[in-house]
Amino acid sequence: MAGTMPHAIFVETGIDDGTMVAAYAAELPGCAVFAASDVEATNEMPRRVARFVDWLRAGGEVAPTFVGDNWYEVERSAAADGKRAAFSLDDLPPGDEEFDRYLHWLELAREHLADSLDAAGDAAPGGALERIERQDLALAGQLGAAPAELRGSPVDRLYQARDVLTAALEGAGATGDGVRRAIRLAIADDLRLADELRGAEG
Numbered sequence: 001m002a003g004t005m006p007h008a009i010f011v012e013t014g015i016d017d018g019t020m021v022a023a024y025a026a027e028l029p030g031c032a033v034f035a036a037s038d039v040e041a042t043n044e045m046p047r048r049v050a051r052f053v054d055w056l057r058a059g060g061e062v063a064p065t066f067v068g069d070n071w072y073e074v075e076r077s078a079a080a081d082g083k084r085a086a087f088s089l090d091d092l093p094p095g096d097e098e099f100d101r102y103l104h105w106l107e108l109a110r111e112h113l114a115d116s117l118d119a120a121g122d123a124a125p126g127g128a129l130e131r132i133e134r135q136d137l138a139l140a141g142q143l144g145a146a147p148a149e150l151r152g153s154p155v156d157r158l159y160q161a162r163d164v165l166t167a168a169l170e171g172a173g174a175t176g177d178g179v180r181r182a183i184r185l186a187i188a189d190d191l192r193l194a195d196e197l198r199g200a201e202g
Helices: 038-043 045-058 096-123 126-142 154-172 179-198
Strands: 006-014 020-025 032-035 070-078
Touching (some): 020 038, 020 179, 032 038, 032 179, 038 045, 038 070, 045 070, 045 096, 096 154, 096 179, 126 179, 154 179
Parallel strands (some): 006 070
Antiparallel strands (some): 006 020
8 A cells, every 4th residue: 555665674783883773775775874773773764765865866866766654674683793794685686787776876875975075174084984995895805806905095095995896896796696785885884974974864
């Protein structure tokens, strides 16, 4: 029935040494809410989805329209030992068209973060940049990329790490093991830091 169509959320606990929870919209890889509790994260999802869709459309993407705001948790998993959680949906390879679209979302997310970093100037948090850099390289390694030696400032290294991850994703292709998870995490964390830099909520 219109207005009640259910939409799945995956919940990741234990982020940032157990201080943070993330809720991910299953239908929009990279659309996530980071909050102090699972209730806060899931309750914020309808507004986050609306902002994510607006962001995609502003970037020239054809974004889906969602009926209703019935977002509900279907699975949860914990980050552990510095490794982010995986979910059953991560094992489902995207189709070729989806894969190409998601790679473009990944590019848009890094451009959005770059704009936020430029606006922040010297206020950009080096620790957060290094965390994303390490994760990009770890995800690339899980996709079969060789270890990479990065050089330059934290921002330079951030871009180099994303180039490594993008090349690994393109090499793995749509059916590569871990592709959907890598895209989900990379987009979500770029947008999270961009929001933090811009002082956005959610």
